[in-house]
Amino acid sequence: MEKSRRQQRLAFILLFGLWLPCCFTQTTPSNSATPTPTPSPSPSPQPRTEKLKVRLAGYPRKHNEGRIELFYKGEWGTICDDDFSLANANVLCRQLGFVSATGWTHSAKYGKGQGKIWLDNVLCGGGEKSIELCKSRGWGNSDCTHDEDAGVVCKDERIPGFVDSNVIDAHVDENKIEEVRLRPVVAMAKKKLPITEGVVEVKYKDGWAQICDIGWTIKNTRVVCGMLGFPHERKVNKNFYKLYLERQKNYFHIHSVACLGTEVHLAACPLEFSKANATSACTGGMPAVVSCMPGPLFMQNSGLKKKLKISSNVRLKGGSRVGEGRVEVLKDNEWGTVCDDRWNLQSASVVCRELGFGSAKEALTGGRLGQGMGPIYMNEVKCVGQERSIWNCPFKNITSEDCHHMEDAAVRCNIPYMGLENTIRITGGRTRYEGRVEVLSVDSNGTQSWGLICGESWTTKEAMVACRQLGLGYANQGLQETWYWDSSNVTEMVMSGVKCTGSEMSLSQCQHHKTVSCQKAAAKFAAGVICSETASDLVLNASLVQQTVYIEDRPLHMLYCAAEEDCLSKSAAKANWPYGHRRLLRFSSQIHNIGRADFKPKAGRHSWVWHACHGHYHSMDIFTHYDLLNANGTKVAEGHKASFCLEDTDCQEGVSKRYECANFGDQGITVGCWDLYRHDIDCQWIDITDVKPGNYILQIVINPNYEVAESDFTNNAMKCNCKYDGHRIWLHNCHIGDAFSEEAERRFEKYPGQLNNRIS
Ligand SMILES: *[C@@H]1O[C@H](CO)[C@@H](O)[C@H](O)[C@H]1NC(C)=O
Ligand SMILES: *[C@@H]1O[C@H](CO)[C@@H](O)[C@H](O)[C@H]1NC(C)=O
Ligand SMILES: *[C@@H]1O[C@H](CO)[C@@H](O)[C@H](O)[C@H]1NC(C)=O
Ligand SMILES: *[C@@H]1O[C@H](CO)[C@@H](O)[C@H](O)[C@H]1NC(C)=O
Ligand SMILES: *[C@@H]1O[C@H](CO)[C@@H](O)[C@H](O)[C@H]1NC(C)=O
Ligand SMILES: *[C@@H]1O[C@H](CO)[C@@H](O)[C@H](O)[C@H]1NC(C)=O
Numbered sequence: 001m002e003k004s005r006r007q008q009r010l011a012f013i014l015l016f017g018l019w020l021p022c023c024f025t026q027t028t029p030s031n032s033a034t035p036t037p038t039p040s041p042s043p044s045p046q047p048r049t050e051k052l053k054v055r056l057a058g059y060p061r062k063h064n065e066g067r068i069e070l071f072y073k074g075e076w077g078t079i080c081d082d083d084f085s086l087a088n089a090n091v092l093c094r095q096l097g098f099v100s101a102t103g104w105t106h107s108a109k110y111g112k113g114q115g116k117i118w119l120d121n122v123l124c125g126g127g128e129k130s131i132e133l134c135k136s137r138g139w140g141n142s143d144c145t146h147d148e149d150a151g152v153v154c155k156d157e158r159i160p161g162f163v164d165s166n167v168i169d170a171h172v173d174e175n176k177i178e179e180v181r182l183r184p185v186v187a188m189a190k191k192k193l194p195i196t197e198g199v200v201e202v203k204y205k206d207g208w209a210q211i212c213d214i215g216w217t218i219k220n221t222r223v224v225c226g227m228l229g230f231p232h233e234r235k236v237n238k239n240f241y242k243l244y245l246e247r248q249k250n251y252f253h254i255h256s257v258a259c260l261g262t263e264v265h266l267a268a269c270p271l272e273f274s275k276a277n278a279t280s281a282c283t284g285g286m287p288a289v290v291s292c293m294p295g296p297l298f299m300q301n302s303g304l305k306k307k308l309k310i311s312s313n314v315r316l317k318g319g320s321r322v323g324e325g326r327v328e329v330l331k332d333n334e335w336g337t338v339c340d341d342r343w344n345l346q347s348a349s350v351v352c353r354e355l356g357f358g359s360a361k362e363a364l365t366g367g368r369l370g371q372g373m374g375p376i377y378m379n380e381v382k383c384v385g386q387e388r389s390i391w392n393c394p395f396k397n398i399t400s401e402d403c404h405h406m407e408d409a410a411v412r413c414n415i416p417y418m419g420l421e422n423t424i425r426i427t428g429g430r431t432r433y434e435g436r437v438e439v440l441s442v443d444s445n446g447t448q449s450w451g452l453i454c455g456e457s458w459t460t461k462e463a464m465v466a467c468r469q470l471g472l473g474y475a476n477q478g479l480q481e482t483w484y485w486d487s488s489n490v491t492e493m494v495m496s497g498v499k500c501t502g503s504e505m506s507l508s509q510c511q512h513h514k515t516v517s518c519q520k521a522a523a524k525f526a527a528g529v530i531c532s533e534t535a536s537d538l539v540l541n542a543s544l545v546q547q548t549v550y551i552e553d554r555p556l557h558m559l560y561c562a563a564e565e566d567c568l569s570k571s572a573a574k575a576n577w578p579y580g581h582r583r584l585l586r587f588s589s590q591i592h593n594i595g596r597a598d599f600k601p602k603a604g605r606h607s608w609v610w611h612a613c614h615g616h617y618h619s620m621d622i623f624t625h626y627d628l629l630n631a632n633g634t635k636v637a638e639g640h641k642a643s644f645c646l647e648d649t650d651c652q653e654g655v656s657k658r659y660e661c662a663n664f665g666d667q668g669i670t671v672g673c674w675d676l677y678r679h680d681i682d683c684q685w686i687d688i689t690d691v692k693p694g695n696y697i698l699q700i701v702i703n704p705n706y707e708v709a710e711s712d713f714t715n716n717a718m719k720c721n722c723k724y725d726g727h728r729i730w731l732h733n734c735h736i737g738d739a740f741s742e743e744a745e746r747r748f749e750k751y752p753g754q755l756n757n758r759i760s
Helices: 003-018 088-097 218-227 238-246 303-306 343-352 459-470 542-548 559-566 570-574 742-753
Strands: 053-062 066-073 075-079 099-103 116-119 151-154 180-183 197-204 207-211 232-234 254-255 291-295 314-318 326-329 335-336 360-365 377-378 409-412 425-428 434-442 448-453 474-479 493-495 530-533 538-540 551-556 583-584 589-593 609-612 616-618 624-629 635-642 673-677 686-687 693-702 718-725 729-736
Touching: 003 742, 053 151, 088 151, 088 377, 151 425, 180 218, 197 314, 197 538, 207 238, 218 232, 218 291, 218 343, 238 291, 326 377, 343 409, 425 459, 425 530, 434 493, 459 474, 459 530, 538 693, 542 718, 542 729, 559 589, 570 583, 624 686, 693 742, 718 742, 729 742
Parallel strands: 075 116, 207 254, 335 377, 448 493
Antiparallel strands: 053 066, 066 075, 066 151, 099 151, 180 197, 197 207, 197 291, 232 291, 314 326, 326 335, 326 409, 360 409, 425 434, 434 448, 434 530, 474 530, 538 589, 551 583, 583 686, 589 673, 609 616, 624 635, 624 693, 693 718, 718 729
16 A cells, blocks of 8 residues: 555656646636636647657656657657767757757666657757757657667756747646646635635546545645645635535545645645545545635735735746746845756745745746846755745855856746736737737626727836736837738727836736827727747846946047037037047946847847948947936936947857847847947946036946836846046946845935945
8 A cells, every 4th residue: 555655656756747837727717707718829739830849758857857759740759769879969958958968868768758759760960950850760760669768968058048838838648637726616606816715626537526635634735725826825614615515526536635735736745546436435525625825916805915925035037927037035135046956846936935926836947037147145955845935945155156147046936827818818910929909898787898908108018017917928019009910800999098017917907097098099009019938138247337437538539429429418519629528437338138038129220320430330229328316316417328239249158149230230139148338439438527526326227218128127227336526436336226125225325425334
C-alpha cells in the first residue's frame, strides 16, 4: 500500500514535470451576470503552417535538460539517437531558448517517450535555425524504438529576449488532474467573481468529479487555493454544505489527499484514484469543500482590502501579465534582484503568495522576463514553501561578482479567474493582437451590447490596460485613428474620455466621461490597440552619469550646429554670436535595452529627418528630456528635448549588434545592447548658463511620451542630487526612477533644501 502510493506520487511528479504551464479553470456560474465569452479567433491546429514546437520531457530532468520531443502534425514525438551529435543538440537547445548545448544523451536516459519517433539519423551542421532544416530520414521514418530516444543538456543560459512559444499552448497530459475548479453551491452562485469558496472539482473525462473529504486537511485546502490564485485559505462551514451536497449525485474520482501544504499543484500531493464504482467510494464522507482568501488586488470588499497589505519589500517587474515578472527585493532602501541558482517553485510560491497571488505556476531562471540593472542581493534561495516572505527563507548574500543579471530569477503566479477578458474585445484588426477596442455594456433591461471607445485622448497608457485585460500582453501602440482597418461591421461609440494610470487590470477601473462626448464619432476615429507578448525596456546607467559629469564653457562659435538643433536655452538667441560662450553641464548617457524586444522608433524611415549639421537621421523627435529642477520641481534650466539617432554601441556577451546609424542604417537598440552618448558629443548636455548656484535635481527621462512600447515605464527616469557652486558641479545619489524605496525617494527629493544631509 505504502509503496504503491509512493509510486503513484512519483508518477505525478513525473507528469507534473511536463505541465509547468498547466492550465486550470474556474467555472463561471451559468446564472451569473457574467457575459458569455465571445469565441476568439483561436489558432486552429493546422500542422503544416504551424511552427514546429520543441520541448524537454522525461524524468529525472532539469529545466535545461531532458528528452527531446517535437510537436509535428498535431502530435508529440521523439528523436532517435542514431547518428546524434552535439551539433544537433546545439540546434535544439537554441530552439528551446538556450545559448548552446553542453551535451546530449542516448538510450532514453530521461525515460522512454510515447507516440511517434519523428526523426532519425539527424545530421545538423550546427548553425541551422531549426531541427527541420537538418538532414534526416524524413518525418516519421525511423527503425528505432523508444529505447533509443535522444536527449539534450543545454547550457543554463537563456538567449536574451527569447520567447518560448511552447509555453503559451503547451501540451497537457490527458491522463490525470488537468483542471481544478471550485463549484459554488446554488445559494451562493450569484456572487461575483472571483469564486473563493465551493466544492473542489477535477476534470474527469467529459465532466467533473469530486474529491472525497475523508482525511481532508487545511493543508490540502492551501494547495487548492494556491492553484486557483489565492494566497490564503480559510476554514469552511461544512454543515452548511452537507445537507445540500447529500442530495446531489457525486462522483468521487480522488480520495486520500495528503498534501504538505507546500505543493504548488494537487497533482504533487500524495493521493489515490478511485476504483470502478466511484459513487460509493466515499462512504462516511462528502465532497471536499474549500474556502480561499483572495489577495487585495482581487478583493471585492474594499474594507478588507485595506487591512490586508501586501509585501512592501518584494515586487515583480517586467512581466506582461498580472502576477508575473522578475523578482526584486528591497534592502537598505534600494531594490535589487535574485540570482537563479536553485530557484524553484517553492521559493517562487512564497513570493507569489506574499504579493497576494496564489502559488507559482512557473519559477523562471536565466533572466527570462528581462534583466534587472541594480544590485543582486540573494542567491540559492531555499524556501520550504510555508514562509511568509522570501526574506524568511535561507539564502546566500551575493554581490554582482558572483552572479550576473543574466541569471535573474522570475515567477509566473497563479491568479484567480476574474472574467475580465470577457467584457472587452477587439475587432477589425489584421491579427488577433490588434483591433478597435469594444467594451460590453448592459442596459437597464439587462440587454448586453458591444460598443466602441472614442479615440480622442487614447494613449499608450490606456492601450496598456486594454491589452492586459485582453490577456494579450503589452501595448505596442494605442491608436486614435483606425481607418485602415476593416470597418464593415462596426458598433456605436459608447465610451469616451478614458484615462488610466496604466497599471489598472481593466478599463472599468479607469476614469471616463459620464456621457459619451466624442468630437469625431465615426468608427475610424475609434480607439485601437496593437498588443504584443514582448516589449523593450530602456534603462539609463545612472552611475555612468554620476561619474562623467562636468562643466564646460563652450565658445559660441562652436555651437552653431547645436543652436540649429535647439540644444541651447532661449537666452542664447540674444547672445552676441559668435562671441562669448555657453555654460554646459555635460555627462555621458548609456541607455540599455533590458527588455524582451528590440527598441525601434515608431516612425518608419520615410519620415526620419536628416540633420545635415550632425550628418545623421533623427528617427524620434523626442527621445529624452534633460532637465534641472529646483526643490519644488520647477525647471530652472530650460529642459531640452533631445532627439538622437538610435543604434547599438555595444552589447553584452553573446549578443550581436543589429542597428547602426551610419549610411541610413536601421535604427534601434537590440535586447542586451546599449546606445552610448558620450559626454563630448554635440547636444549631450544641459545649458546652465542662466542657472544660479544652488542645489538641484538633475532628471533625465527616456521615451518620455511613451511613444514606443516598453514593458516598464517606471524605470525610464533617472535622477541625481546636483550641487552647483557657480564653478563646479557634483552629482550624488544618481538612481533610476524605481530603484529606491518610497521613504528613500522622499529623502532624496528633499536634498536641494538640505545641503549637508546626504543619503549614503
Ligand atoms: C455502486 O454502489 C452503489 C452503492 O453501493 C450501488 O447502489 C450501485 O449499484 C453500484 N453501481 C455499480 C455500477 O456497481
Ligand atoms: C547578509 O548580509 C547582511 C548584512 O548586509 C547580514 O545582516 C545577513 O546576516 C547576511 N545574511 C546571510 C544569510 O549571510
Ligand atoms: C427596455 O424595456 C422597455 C420595456 O420593455 C422598453 O420600452 C425599452 O425600449 C427597453 N430599453 C432598451 C434600451 O432596450
Ligand atoms: C457582422 O456582424 C454580424 C453580427 O455580429 C455577423 O453575423 C456578421 O457575420 C458580421 N459581418 C461581417 C462582414 O463581419
Ligand atoms: C554603468 O557604468 C559604470 C561606470 O562606467 C560601469 O562600470 C558599469 O559597468 C555600467 N553598467 C552596465 C550595466 O553596463
Ligand atoms: C518654486 O520655486 C521658485 C523659486 O525657486 C519660485 O519662483 C516658484 O514660485 C516656486 N513655485 C511654486 C509652485 O512653489
